[in-house]
Amino acid sequence: MEIAKSLQQTPSSYIREILAAASDKNVISLAGGLPDEKTFPIDLMKPTLETLSEMPEVFQYGATAGYTPLLNFLTDYFQLPDTHIAMACTGSQQGLDLIARAYVNPGDKVVMEAPSYLGAMQVFGLVQADIVTVPQTEFGPDIEALRTVFYEQSPKMFYAVPDFHNPTGVCWSLETRKQVAALCEQYNVALIEDAPYRELRFSGEAIPLVSDFCPQHSIVLRSFSKIASPGLRVGIVSGKRSYLEPLIKIKQGADLHSSVPMQALLLGLLKHDNFDYHIDTIRTLYKSRYETLYSELQDKLPEGCEIKPVDGGMFVWVTLPSCDTFKLAKELLKDGVAVVPSPVFYPQPEAAKAALRLNFTNATPTELAEAVSRLASGLAKAI
Template sequence: MELTQALQQIQPSYIREILSDAQAPGVISLAGGLPDGNTFPISLMEQSLTSLPERPALFQYGHTAGFAPLLDYFRKQYQLLDHHQALVCTGSQQGLDLIARAFVNPDDKVVMEAPSYLGALQVFGLAQANVISVSQQVDGPNLEELEACFAHQAPKLFYAVPDFHNPTGVSWSLAVRQKVAQLCLQYDVTLVEDVPYRELRFKGEMLPLVSSFCPDQALVLRSYSKIAAPGMRMGVVTGKEEWIAPLIKVKQCADLHSSVPMQAVLLDLLQHPNFDQHIVTLRSIYQERYQCLAEQLRIKLPQGCKFNEVDGGMFIWVTLPECDNFALAKAALKNKVAVVPSTVFYQQGEKITPALRLNFTNATVEELAEAVDRLVTVIKSECGVM
């Protein structure tokens, strides 16, 4: 049976495909975007989980938009405007997919920073969007490029990860946030603001959402995979009602609604008096690991390799001298350290910066130090640098 034209264009996710190799005995994985399983707030969810059998109503069909008490919580917690609404998703990945299916016709123009989140490249690829890249700088997208793109190409959406970008870790400055919001309003481009790493800031102050400067021009995707637990598949998309309503229609087709027991457990967790402390602890654990990885890289990276400091999130982006970074990642896996080559974060035909994405949240400090040793050995031999 022939595949759809849309699907024929999609490559399977390199990251998900190597996850099994990356889990082989002895391999230290800096490849996935996995939170540390030991940090999951299981103890804060324990009472909720064990009381599920006493709440049989949670096991019946639910409303497509989500479990009503959870929607109420989101409305208050995120201070939604009266004409805005929340839609619970099976992970924020689903929220992004629903947005593409509701609003992106084949050849519609969607803007992203390059390099880009792989899951978004896949979603917009499957929607057969015309994805336009703008380059990324240390404090966000290149604004001149972005304005020229908005002005001359009239894109429909701008997909952005302003807090600790995946894969680069870049966090947008306040000035960039304000300017991007203004450009979205001026050129009538809808901002899709994806903030899965927002709460994982371990340095500096949390900055306003870009969408806070253009609430009616934006859809916001939040994830509970990093601060609660990814296995539960919980996310939410918020925005004005007239844009959420079509997403609900698509979600009816997609899965009717998300798991109600999982929604109830998420709500109990978010309302737990110790949840804020859990986030504080999580940040501190990840900060320690980041500092270890950064320090090791500073000491050991050979000439021609560079990385920028990050203030949070899960990733360090190491740029390399000219080399086949895909071959490098494979050689690294043979040397028992898994990393992701930059190639996968670009569209076909784009100019690729040779680089590696290193995750620092799912390995201990001892493992991170050992991983850098193994990686540096491979970089030196593959890139011919000292």
């Protein structure tokens, strides 16, 4: 049977190949975006897991928008405006898919920073969006480039990861957030704010969401994959009612609703007295791993390679002198370290600047140090 044209245009995922090769036990993988499974708060889930066995109602079909007690709790927890509603999805990735299917016609323009999250490029690619990119600076998207794209191309939406971006780790400044929100309002562009790394801040206070400055022009995606467990597959989409209702309609056709027992489990976890402490613990752990990776890179990277410090998230972005990063990543894999080459994060891979994404949350400090030694000697040979 012939596959759909939209799928024929989707390139096979290089990242799947690299992740498969990275499972070899002689390879240290900095390629994935995995939280450390030792951090999963299973002890904090145990009381709810026991209670669930006495709640047959959560094993029944449920409401498409989600488990009402969880949605009520989160409306408060995220301090959603009165005009907004929340919907539970099967991971925030499903939220993204529903947004694309509900709003994007083939050829509609969707703006993203370049580089950008691979999963978003896949989702928008499948609905045949015309993906337009703007360059990213250390403060967030290049505002003048964004203004020009909004003015000249009238895009439908701007997809963004303002907190500890995947793949670069950049966290947008407050000023940039306000400017982007003002542009979205001025040019009537919907902001899709994807915030899975927001809670993984290493120091200081959270910066307001971009959506806080344009609440009527935005949809926010939240994930519990990085602070609880990705296997729960619970994410939350929120926005004004008229933005959310079409998503609920699409979700009904997609999977009726997300798993109610998993939503009830997440609710128990969020209400647990020690959940905040749990988040502090992972922040401290990931910060120390980041510091190990960063100082090893500073000591060992050959000349011409550059890194910028990050203040949270899961990734460091290493820029390189111009080279074939696919070939480099394959050579590095033979040397026992897996990394992701920059072109996979660009809708037009040929426009990619040479760089590598390194993850620091799923390797021990000893592994991180060894991985950097392997990386540095591989780079010294290649560039």
